[in-house]
Amino acid sequence: MKRWAGQVCLFFAFSLAGTSVxxxxxxxxxxxxxxxASVSLFFALLFLLPACGKKLMESLCEMSAKDVFSLVLQAIFGIFLFRMFLLYGMLFTSSMEAGILTGATPAFTALFAMALLKEPFSGKKLAGIAGTVGGILMIQGLLNAGNSFSLLHLGGNMLVLCAAASESTFNIFSRVFAVKTVSVQKKAIHPLVQTALVSAIAFILCLIPTLFEAPVRRLSEIGLGEWLSLLWYGLFVTALAFVFWYAGIKRCGAFTAAAFSGMMPFVSMLLSVIILGEQVGWQQWMGGVLVISGMILIGNGSIPAKVSKLQEVKSIKEQVVK
Known part of the structure; x- marks a missing residue:
């Protein structure tokens, strides 16, 4: 069971993240x-801070300046920039397109893992990544003749792609932080604590621009459905998803995370059909099957965690020396 613990955590992390759209x-x-972003993060912190208990203060006392800087980067790319690009992009594109375009995350993460972490890979892993990316293309309909991105939504689509790139950058920073902790034989930060700290930093970053959006007046005008959406965004998309993510990335390499990130567009597509009543064709369903198949290949083709971590530690140390 321990062998699959990290992958199960990543599955739930990206499945919950897929509901963000x-x-x-x-x-x-x-x-x-x-x-x-601010209200959802506030709800997340209401859950996370009491759950952390004494672990939060203990972790803060043990953290170095480099650790804090790493968490700030994770907050900027994983929450602040990701949500800014996604939410602005959704003003100009459909929820279906936005969800599907987050499927660029596996490709971005895989490229970053090869270029920056020098993470080892196997044939099954590459086949899994290819299956995931191919599934995303089928879901979008790009493999059908005559289909392309809608020019009317090009601006929104580009913003969502920037969100996917931000998410991938966050994935890599998280993995680097986990590997560095192992390399210096430090006690790992508990996933709950790490999620709380990153959420708190992102909340502070979002507060100032929030003041220019007339938050009090606009919040007073929304109904119960909108408040429940904000609550879901905070408790599940932020708190639980990030806890699962940090628990998973400590056990799995960036390639594995890249494959499982394909769950984001797949879940988004399913919910767009079930909740929003949007229509999809057979190619979208086949794309979903490819995404799932890609994740299975990644799981079966995983290189032993010790080998992967040793390689990443060596790569990170080489970068520090340079």
């Missing part, structure tokens, strides 16, 4: 971008 759609246009 639907949650954002229900409040997009009714609240400011940073207001949505």
């Amino acid at each position: 639907i949650s954002a759609r229900l409040v997009s246009g009714k609240l400011g971008t940073f207001t949505i």
